[in-house]
Amino acid sequence: MSNDSTPTTGSGWLPRLNRLPVGHERLRAFIQKHKGESYAGYLLAGPYLLYMTLLFFIPIGYIFLVSFFHNVPTGTMEAGFTLENYVKFFQSGLYRDALITTVRVSIFSTLFTVIVSYPIAYFIVFSDWRYSQALILLVIAPMLVGNVVRAFGWFALMGSSGAINQFLSVFGIDYTLLNTEPGLIIAISSVLMPFAVLILMSSLYTLDGEIIEAAYNLGGNQLQTFFYVTLPLSLPGVIGATLISFVLTMGTFATAVFIGMPQVPMIAPFIYNVSSTDLNWPLGAAMSFILLAVSLLIVYVYTKVVDVELGRGGDAV
Amino acid sequence: MSRSETGTPDGEQQREMVVELADLTKRFRDVTAVNDIDLSIADGEFLTLLGPSGCGKTTTLRMIAGFETPSEGVVRIDGDTVTKTPPYNRDTGMVFQQYALFPHMTVADNIAFGLEMDGVGDEETTERVRDALEMVRLGGLGDRYPEELSGGQQQRVALARALVIEPSVLLLDEPLSNLDKKLREEMRLEILRLHRELDVTMVYVTHNQEEALTMSDRMAVMNHGEIHQVGTPREVYHRPQDAFVADFIGNANLLNGEVTSRVDGQLTISLDAGSDVVVDEDAATSHAAEAGEAVTLLFRPERFRVYPGDATVDADNTISGTVEEVTFLGSRIDYFVRVGDQRLHVVQQNLEEGETFEETDEVTLGFRADSPFLIPERGGES
Numbered sequence: 001m002s003n004d005s006t007p008t009t010g011s012g013w014l015p016r017l018n019r020l021p022v023g024h025e026r027l028r029a030f031i032q033k034h035k036g037e038s039y040a041g042y043l044l045a046g047p048y049l050l051y052m053t054l055l056f057f058i059p060i061g062y063i064f065l066v067s068f069f070h071n072v073p074t075g076t077m078e079a080g081f082t083l084e085n086y087v088k089f090f091q092s093g094l095y096r097d098a099l100i101t102t103v104r105v106s107i108f109s110t111l112f113t114v115i116v117s118y119p120i121a122y123f124i125v126f127s128d129w130r131y132s133q134a135l136i137l138l139v140i141a142p143m144l145v146g147n148v149v150r151a152f153g154w155f156a157l158m159g160s161s162g163a164i165n166q167f168l169s170v171f172g173i174d175y176t177l178l179n180t181e182p183g184l185i186i187a188i189s190s191v192l193m194p195f196a197v198l199i200l201m202s203s204l205y206t207l208d209g210e211i212i213e214a215a216y217n218l219g220g221n222q223l224q225t226f227f228y229v230t231l232p233l234s235l236p237g238v239i240g241a242t243l244i245s246f247v248l249t250m251g252t253f254a255t256a257v258f259i260g261m262p263q264v265p266m267i268a269p270f271i272y273n274v275s276s277t278d279l280n281w282p283l284g285a286a287m288s289f290i291l292l293a294v295s296l297l298i299v300y301v302y303t304k305v306v307d308v309e310l311g312r313g314g315d316a317v
Numbered sequence: 318m319s320r321s322e323t324g325t326p327d328g329e330q331q332r333e334m335v336v337e338l339a340d341l342t343k344r345f346r347d348v349t350a351v352n353d354i355d356l357s358i359a360d361g362e363f364l365t366l367l368g369p370s371g372c373g374k375t376t377t378l379r380m381i382a383g384f385e386t387p388s389e390g391v392v393r394i395d396g397d398t399v400t401k402t403p404p405y406n407r408d409t410g411m412v413f414q415q416y417a418l419f420p421h422m423t424v425a426d427n428i429a430f431g432l433e434m435d436g437v438g439d440e441e442t443t444e445r446v447r448d449a450l451e452m453v454r455l456g457g458l459g460d461r462y463p464e465e466l467s468g469g470q471q472q473r474v475a476l477a478r479a480l481v482i483e484p485s486v487l488l489l490d491e492p493l494s495n496l497d498k499k500l501r502e503e504m505r506l507e508i509l510r511l512h513r514e515l516d517v518t519m520v521y522v523t524h525n526q527e528e529a530l531t532m533s534d535r536m537a538v539m540n541h542g543e544i545h546q547v548g549t550p551r552e553v554y555h556r557p558q559d560a561f562v563a564d565f566i567g568n569a570n571l572l573n574g575e576v577t578s579r580v581d582g583q584l585t586i587s588l589d590a591g592s593d594v595v596v597d598e599d600a601a602t603s604h605a606a607e608a609g610e611a612v613t614l615l616f617r618p619e620r621f622r623v624y625p626g627d628a629t630v631d632a633d634n635t636i637s638g639t640v641e642e643v644t645f646l647g648s649r650i651d652y653f654v655r656v657g658d659q660r661l662h663v664v665q666q667n668l669e670e671g672e673t674f675e676e677t678d679e680v681t682l683g684f685r686a687d688s689p690f691l692i693p694e695r696g697g698e699s
Contacts, residue, residue, distance in 0.1 A: 210417035213384055216404040217411040218431030218482060225405075228430070232421050 067285035075279035085286035095287065098265040101181075103294065105266065106249035109185045113192040113245045114200075114238060120193075121200035121237075122230075125207075136201075140194045147191060151258040154187040158259065179263040187259045188249050195248070196241040203237020204230075239306055243299060250295045267291050332359040334396070335486050335518040336381055341390035343376050343542075350376040352542035353390070358486070358520060363512050365521045367529040368539035369565070374522045377539070378488050381520065383407045395485050405434070410479030414491040416471045418463040424474050425450070425459035431482035449477040452511070469500045476511065486518045493528065505532060526566050530554065538562045554617075560692055563615045570616040570661045571692070576606050583686070586614060590657035594634045600687035613692045618664040620688040623652065625672065626679025633686040636661075640678045654680060 034040055042049070067085055070078040089095050124135050142150060157163050158177040168175055177183030207230065215225040231238075256266035267287065275284030336358040343351040351373040358364045366374035379385040380392055383404035392400045399407050410431075419427050425446050432442045450456050453473040463471055472492060479487055489508070493501045509532060512519055523529055529536045530550040537547045538561075546558040557563035560571055574588040582598045584606055594614070598606070606612060624630050626637060638656035650673060652663040663682060665671060674680055 208415065208417060210413045210415055211419060213382075213404070214411065214413060214417040214419070214478075215430070216384075217382060217409065218478065219405050219434035220430070221403075221405050221434075224434060229419060233419075 063285045063288060066282055067289050069282040069285075071280050071282045077282050085283045086290070088283060089286055089290060094265070095267075095270060098267045098270050099290065099294065101265055102250060102267040102291070103298070105181060105184055105188065105252075105260075105264070106246050108181075109188040109192060109249045110242050110245040112185055113189040113196045114241050116189065117193050117196035117200055117241065118238070121197045121204055124197075125201055125204040136197075139197045142190055143194045147254040148258075150190065151187065151255040154183075154190070154255070155258045158183050158187070178259060179261075181260075181264050184256065184260040184264050184266075187255050188252055191252075191255060192245040192248055195244050199241040199244060200234065200237045203234045203240070207233055239303075243302070246302075247295055247299065250291060332361070334358065335360050335362075335394065336520065337391075337393040337396075338377070338381070339391045339393070341377070341380060341392065342388045343373070343380060343385055344388045349542050351380070351387075354539075354542075354544045356537060356544060356547065358518060361516045361518055363509075363519045363521065363532060363534045365523060365529040365533040365536040366539060367523055367526060367536050367565075370524055372539040373542040374524075374539050375490055376542075378490055378520060378522045381486070382409050382411050382488050408485040410482055410484035410487045412472070412475045412479050412487065412489045412492045414494055416463070416468075416475045416495075418471055418474055418478070420463055422462075423459060424455065424461050424463065424466070427463065427474055428459075428478045428481050431478065435482065445481055449481040452480070452514075453477045453507070468496055469504060472496065472504060473507070476508070480511065480515065480517065484517070486520060489519060489521045491522055491524070494523075494525070508532070530566070538565060540565070556690055557615065557692060560613055563690075563692055568618045568662050568664075570618065570659075572614045572616065572659060574612055574614060576608050576610045576612055579606065579608050584691070586612065586691075588614070588636075588657075590636075590659045592634075592636045592656075594636070594689065595686055596634075596689050596691065597687040600690075606691060615690040615692055616661065616684065616688070618651070618662040619666075620684055621661070621663045622683040623663060623665050623672075623674060624681045624683060625674075626681055628681060630681050630683045632683030634684050636682045636684075638680060638682065640674050640676055640680055643674065643676055652680075654682065656682075 034043060066077065068081045068083070070080050070082050070084065072078055120135070120139065123129075124132050124139075145153075155178065159165070160176050160178065162178070165176055177186065211233070212225060212230060215229040220228060251268055252266060253268040253272065256264075257269050260266055261269050268291075271284050271287045271291070274280050274287060334357045336356075338354060338356045341351055341354050341356075342349065354373075354377065356364075356377075366377055368374050376385060380387050381394070383399065383402060383406075387400055390400070391398055394407060394409065419430065422430070428446045428449050429442050432445060437445070446459065447456075450459055453476055455470060455473050455477070458466065458470070463474065466474065472495075475492070492508070493504050496504060505528060508519075508521075511517070521528075521532065533550055535547060535549055536553055538545045538553060540561050546553055546562045548556075553562060554566050557566065557569075560569075563569040563571060572588050572590055574586040574590075574594075576584055577587045577593070578585045579598070584596050584598050585593060586596060587593050596614070622630075622632065636656050638654040638661065640652050641655045641660065642653040644651040647667065649667055650665045652665065652674065654661045654663050661682065665673070667673075
């Protein structure tokens with residue numbers, strides 16, 4: 001009997017054992033031969049490690065080197081070792097401001113995103129409403145539009161003659177969101193929310209419904225049950241969502257250019273300007289490294305604080 | 318229909334009803350999970366909801382706890398109508414199949430949770446938590462986390478957590494089904510001990526008939542969202558209301574026949590399998606059967622005596638047949654005996670004086686006039 005003529009039943013889209021691609025015997029033999037060895041992990045991670053090494057670590061290392069080079073005004077640079085680029089950065093009030101603004105906007109965007117996303121994720125996971133699953137599509141729909149297009153959309157909405165302004169003027173309010181920090185935070189949050197909602201959802205989905213019922217049964221009302229049981233148990237998701245949101249905001253470019261600049265200076269547009277307009281690559285490289293270092297430092301401190309605060313609960317993270 | 322009578326514990330009318338369910342129905346979209354049930358549970362009673370999976374027993378329990386809102390009908394706890402009361406305002410304690418302990422809290426904090434929600438003071442909470450731990454024999458484990466405990470220990474914590482709030486009724490949803498056999502029997506005794514010592518009303522959901530028979534004061538047998546019978550384990554086993562109950566509890570031989578005469582409290586029934594049997598009307602049926610009525614007779618396998626086919630048997634009734642299958646189980650031997658077009662399940666205790674039989678042996682089965690039970694037909698229902 002030929003395997004190919006076997007009618008497909010049940011979950012037909014799953015790969016079936018007798019339908020494995022040609023050569024799977026050799027693959028299996030390869031796995032059998034190496035799976036017990038100590039290097040097996042590296043073998044599995046190998047393709048990814050290779051990719052990261054060639055396309056991330058080596059270029060990053062090169063940029064790190066460049067950040068110590070001396071800039072020659074004609075758009076070239078001189079190999080060597082100088083700290084002048086870093087000194088220049090910290091001597092410039094403009095750049096320092098941009099860094100501080102970037103950190104502040106990142107923190108508030110993260111807070112705003114997670115606070116707004118949690119109820120959405122909670123609703124999608126726990127609601128009995130039959131269309132709640134369809135909300136997932138709605139949440140990720142903005143991702144289908146590129147960042148630049150979306151930022152331009154916000155630009156049009158928030159501008160002095162945009163829809164938001166016109167709406168507010170009905171109530172006699174004269175307030176323009178464009179080029180303000182709240183405006184930038186709202187625009188950035190729209191980029192972050194799909195990520196945050198998906199991460200929070202996956203964390204809420206793993207919650208055991210009976211544990212929440214047990215809390216109700218023991219007399220905890222909705223608020224008590226949420227703050228003593230649901231929220232603590234979903235903290236891994238909250239932490240994941242904050243980390244992703246924060247790191248993404250630190251490097252925001254398109255939204256920062258359209259909505260924030262120049263009144264709300266973010267660091268990424270400056271790096272772009274310095275590297276491609278001024279053609280000062282060593283300074284751009286140094287700025288990139290300062291951004292990277294600040295991001296890593298804040299993430300590190302945050303995870304340490306979270307670990308201590310949660311105490312043993314942190315084990316579940 | 319006589320079902321409502323059995324909804325009240327016999328001879329317990331003076332006791333207070335802790336839980337009362339009236340005309341309770343639960344529909345999920347187009348599925349009726351629980352269909353118009355009535356049930357009253359007395360103070361201090363241990364009542365089991367028994368039935369196959371999907372019979373509505375867990376849904377019934379969840380409506381008592383308040384996790385499901387009935388589509389129709391009323392739930393009363395301690396005389397108060399709580400049909401739409403949220404679970405946190407109901408005086409119930411619940412023990413879940415998967416324990417449902419709070420993984421981010423210590424054992425002591427788990428048990429203290431309900432007391433804290435009630436606003437009990439710190440000192441009293443500490444004391445009651447310690448007592449509760451002692452009660453379930455977990456003294457000294459209060460600082461552990463649930464994941465550091467065995468399944469049996471976790472279930473004890475779940476019991477302590479539900480009992481420490483002193484609920485009107487303790488609801489248990491298949492609490493032992495995740496434990497291995499030995500632990501299950503140990504916990505069964507533990508739950509009965511707590512029931513005895515605390516005198517707390519318990520409603521226990523299980524699909525395990527052995528648990529229901531050994532633990533219950535009364536049991537409610539459910540199927541397809543309906544309660545088929547409520548009664549003591551003995552009543553349900555010996556006097557099942559219908560064929561489903563007879564078949565679900567224990568092993569049953571159900572033989573169809575027709576009543577041919579009714580004389581002096583004795584019914585003569587002509588079995589479709591070919592024999593005539595005489596049964597005591599008092600013992601054998603709960604309703605007055607008339608001559609000409611089609612009936613179903615229940616024979617419990619252990620109520621037969623097995624004799625060689627050619628023996629002269631001194632019994633009220635005899636049926637002859639051929640042994641088709643023998644299963645040796647140590648303390649007893651199971652025979653499957655062919656009688657006409659029926660196969661009878663017969664259990665013989667493995668006594669030293671008993672004669673045992675092999676496949677193809679001709680045997681005579683003897684039984685007393687009061688041992689079969691005549692199952693009433695369920696009038697008008699499918």
